[in-house]
Amino acid sequence: MKNGQINRTGKPMRIEVVENVQKVNDRIAAVNRALLHEHGVRSFNLIGAPGCGKTAWLERTLASLPAGLVVGVLTGDLATTRDAERIAAHTPHVAQINTGRGCHLEAHQVQEGLSRLDLEVIDLLVIENVGNLICPVSWDLGQDATVGMFSVTEGDDKPAKHPYIVLAADLLLLNKTDLLPYVPFRPARFRADLAAIRDDVPCIEGSVATGAGFDAWLDWVTRLVVRVEDPLEEARS
Ligand SMILES: Nc1nc2c(ncn2[C@@H]2O[C@H](COP(=O)(O)OP(=O)(O)OP(=O)(O)O)[C@@H](O)[C@H]2O)c(=O)[nH]1
Numbered sequence: 135m136k137n138g139q140i141n142r143t144g145k146p147m148r149i150e151v152v153e154n155v156q157k158v159n160d161r162i163a164a165v166n167r168a169l170l171h172e173h174g175v176r177s178f179n180l181i182g183a184p185g186c187g188k189t190a191w192l193e194r195t196l197a198s199l200p201a202g203l204v205v206g207v208l209t210g211d212l213a214t215t216r217d218a219e220r221i222a223a224h225t226p227h228v229a230q231i232n233t234g235r236g237c238h239l240e241a242h243q244v245q246e247g248l249s250r251l252d253l254e255v256i257d258l259l260v261i262e263n264v265g266n267l268i269c270p271v272s273w274d275l276g277q278d279a280t281v282g283m284f285s286v287t288e289g290d291d292k293p294a295k296h297p298y299i300v301l302a303a304d305l306l307l308l309n310k311t312d313l314l315p316y317v318p319f320r321p322a323r324f325r326a327d328l329a330a331i332r333d334d335v336p337c338i339e340g341s342v343a344t345g346a347g348f349d350a351w352l353d354w355v356t357r358l359v360v361r362v363e364d365p366l367e368e369a370r371s
Pocket residue numbers: 182183184185186187188189190191211217264265266309310311312313340341342343344
């Protein structure tokens with residue numbers, strides 16, 4: 135059945151339209167991925183609820199990575215350039231994408247964002263998605279890896295209630311562990327829920343405020359970048 139046709143219930147075929155939009159998105163995502171690899175740029179898409187600490191985590195990351203590693207950042211928000219301004223204190227390679235009412239980034243927006251970055255000099259591209267644990271999971275942007283972030287202030291039930299980010303992630307982060315003494319968050323419950331959904335995804339528990347977990351995180355980031363610079367590295371190690 136073609137777009138715009140009416141099905142037997144008399145209702146328009148809305149699902150097919152969404153599928154077509156996603157097919158277009160996937161094609162542009164593939165173009166983004168090829169462009170990034172052509173320039174030797176590795177990338178990850180950071181997804182988490184509003185205020186879980188994505189930008190703060192990136193600020194600490196940028197301040198901690200070796201100076202020789204050049205990081206580009208695309209920050210996605212409905213409005214304002216505030217996240218890009220925060221990131222600009224650490225790297226000149228940053229561009230803000232405003233989505234208006236859009237609850238997630240799409241590949242064409244990232245494609246436009248990439249045109250504002252100098253891919254010749256960037257080693258790692260970080261895409262901070264719009265604060266949302268739901269929609270961003272379904273939209274490929276062309277990234278190599280997907281990182282999902284939770285924080286203890288959101289409650290320990292979030293993996294159970296948002297299983298799709300757990301299923302999609304290559305790595306999970308649990309931020310704001312410095313606040314554990316002050317919030318009713320049960321780490322054992324959080325870990326058990328995660329394991330019930332998927333037991334093969336690593337989860338780094340840490341805090342921007344204290345730096346806990348950052349050794350493991352920086353190691354993961356460095357390995358992501360090294361893989362593209364020397365694809366044989368993993369085979370040798
Ligand atoms: N105590 C504590 N506060 C944190 C930590 N990480 C971030 N915050 C605070 O949490 C608030 C939200 O942080 P942001 O970095 O803006 O969060 P975000 O996920 O980027 O938010 P959006 O981009 O709006 O979705 C800020 O007030 C941060 O200072 C942490 O590890 N511990």
